[in-house]
Structure formats: C-alpha cells, structure tokens
Amino acid sequence: MKLLIASDLHGSAPAVRALAARIEAEAPDRIALLGDLLYHGPRNDLPAGYAPKEVVGLLNDLADRIVAVRGNCDAEVDQMVLGFPCMADYALVEADGHLLYLTHGHLPGKTPADPPALPPRSAFLSGHTHVKTLEERNGLLLVNPGSTSIPKDDSASYAVYDDGRFSLKTLDGRTLSENGWS
Numbered sequence: 458m459k460l461l462i463a464s465d466l467h468g469s470a471p472a473v474r475a476l477a478a479r480i481e482a483e484a485p486d487r488i489a490l491l492g493d494l495l496y497h498g499p500r501n502d503l504p505a506g507y508a509p510k511e512v513v514g515l516l517n518d519l520a521d522r523i524v525a526v527r528g529n530c531d532a533e534v535d536q537m538v539l540g541f542p543c544m545a546d547y548a549l550v551e552a553d554g555h556l557l558y559l560t561h562g563h564l565p566g567k568t569p570a571d572p573p574a575l576p577p578r579s580a581f582l583s584g585h586t587h588v589k590t591l592e593e594r595n596g597l598l599l600v601n602p603g604s605t606s607i608p609k610d611d612s613a614s615y616a617v618y619d620d621g622r623f624s625l626k627t628l629d630g631r632t633l634s635e636n637g638w639s
Contacts, residue, residue, distance in 0.1 A: 458486050458487070458552040458553055458618070458619075458620075459483070459484070459485045459486050459487075459617065459618065459619045459620075460485055460486065460487050460488070460489055460550070460552060460557070460617070460618040460619075461479070461480055461483050461485040461487075461488050461489070461615060461616075461617055462488075462489045462491065462559075462582055462600065462602045462615060462616040462617070462618065463476055463488070463489070463490055463491070463602055463605055463615040463616075464490065464491035464492060464493065464528075464561070464583075464584025464585070464601070464602050464603070464604060464605075465491075465492070465493045465528070465584050465585070465587050465603075465604035465605065465606060465607060466490070466493065466494050466495070466512060466604075466605050466606055467493055467494075467495075467496065467497045467498070467501060467504045467507075467530065467604070467606045467607055468494075468495045468496055468497060468504065468507050468508065468509035468512050468606075469504035469505060469506050469507060469508075469512070469605065469606035469607075470506045470507075470508035470511040470512055470515070471505055471506035472504065472505075472506070472605040472606040472613060472628070473511075473512045473515045473516065473605065473606075474515065475605070475613070475628045475629075476605050476615060476628065477515055477518075477519070479615060479626070479628060479630060480519065482630060483617060483630075485522070485617070486522070487522050487523075487524060487550070488519055488522045488523045488524070489523075489524050489525070489548075489550065489557075489559050489582065490516075490523055490524070490525040490526070490543070491525075491526055491528070491559060491560070491561055491562070491582060491583060491584035491585075491602070492525070492526050492527055492528020492529070492530075492531055492560075492561030492563075492584055492585070493528030493529065493530040493531060493561065493584065493585070494512070494516065494525070494528070494531060494535060494539070494543065495509040495512055495513065495530075495531070495535050495539075496509065496530045496531070496532075496535075497530065497607070498529065498530035501607050502607075504606040504607050505606070513538045513539060516539060516540075516541075517539065517540040517541075520539070520540035520541040521541075523541045524541075524548050524550060524559065525539075525541055525542065525543040525545075525548075526543070526545050526546065526547055526548050526559050526560055526561055527543060527544045527545060527546060527561060528561040528563065528584065528585065529561060529563040529585065531543060531544070546560060546561075546564055546567065547559060547560040547567060548560075552618060553620060553621055554578075555578055555579060555580060555621065555638070556575060556576055556578075556579040556580070557579070557580045557582055557618065558572070558573065558575055558579060558580065558581050558582065559582045559583075560581075560582070560583050561583060561584055561585050562583030562584055562585035562586065562601070563585045567583070568583065568585075569581060569583055569590065569599045569601070572597065572599075575597060577596045578596065578638045579597055579598070580597070580598040580599075580600055580618075580623070581597055581598070581599050581600070582600045582601075582602075582616075583599075583600075583601055584601060584602065584603075584604070585601075586601060586609065587603060587604035587607055587608055587609035587610070588601060588603060588608075588609050588610045589601055589602065589603035589608075589610055589614050589616075589625050589633065589634075591616070591623055591625050591634050591635075591636045592636070593636060593638075598623065598636060598637075598638065600616055600618075600623050601616075602614055602615045602616035602625065603615070603625070605628060612627045612628070612633075613627065613628045614626060614627050614628065614633070615628065621637045621638060622635055622636070622637035623635065623636055623637065
C-alpha cells in the first residue's frame, strides 16, 4: 500500500494545489490528512493564498481516497462542506501488516510525547507542530509530515508510506529523509 500523508493545510489554495500535483505524481492508494484542513486558527498568520472554499473543492475531488482526522483548528462546519469524514480524533490504518495510528497530535494521550499503547512495528502519525519528524522510539515510528502551508522549519512538506518505509518530502517532491522498521 502507498499512502501520502499531509497535515496543517490551513486553507492555503496554492499549497493544496501543489499537494494535489504531488498526489498525481506519487499515485498513492490512499491519502491521510492529519487535521487543520481549512482554517488558520488564532495563533497563525493567514497562509499565502488563503482560500478555504477553493481548498474544499480541491479536497473533495480526492474524497474517495482520503482518510482524515480532526485538528485543533477544525470544526463541525467543515464536515458540512467536505465530502469525507474529518471529525474523528484518530483513525487506524493497516498497511502491509503494520498499524498506522493517525491523529493531529494536540490531544492528551495522542501526542508524540504521550502516544497510546500500540503493538510493535506500528507508526504514530501526527501533525500540529508544523515541524517534520521521522524517528524511531522504542520500536514505534514517529512521523510528522510537517505543514504544507505554514512550515515552522525550513520547507513545506508531506510524507509518503510505501512498502514499510516512510519518506519526508518537500512539496516539489525532493526526498529529505527515509526510515522504516528494522
């Protein structure tokens, strides 16, 4: 299974158009969105090209492949316009015999510092910090794809899971790092 993972879109149409181009190029089986899809929230400046209505259309075009979770900037009104469920605090995806736990990363018991108990060779996928992470801790892979729209590190990014390996990539498709289970 190939999974493209993105987080913290924050309603930026140019970022989501770039992400859609990467989705077309990567051709994933599924797309995991880790929250903060349409709005920027009170702690963030408006992202470049802020256009939530346009982002709704771009995401709805991909709805049949999306699994999404709720971020701290998401609200019930988002579910009214998005064509895929997006209000769960977490989702579980089985991929190639591995359990992938998807969440935004802002709720107690669902953060990289305090993940839920997961079986060996699982992955904890979260966003929220806008900082890319790909590391193994006690047999658990911690994956944060960063942010497509408001990165708090050096570049807008996403992640890809393919056949037991994760890659962090920039929005132009350049691979930054890779990791998998040993």
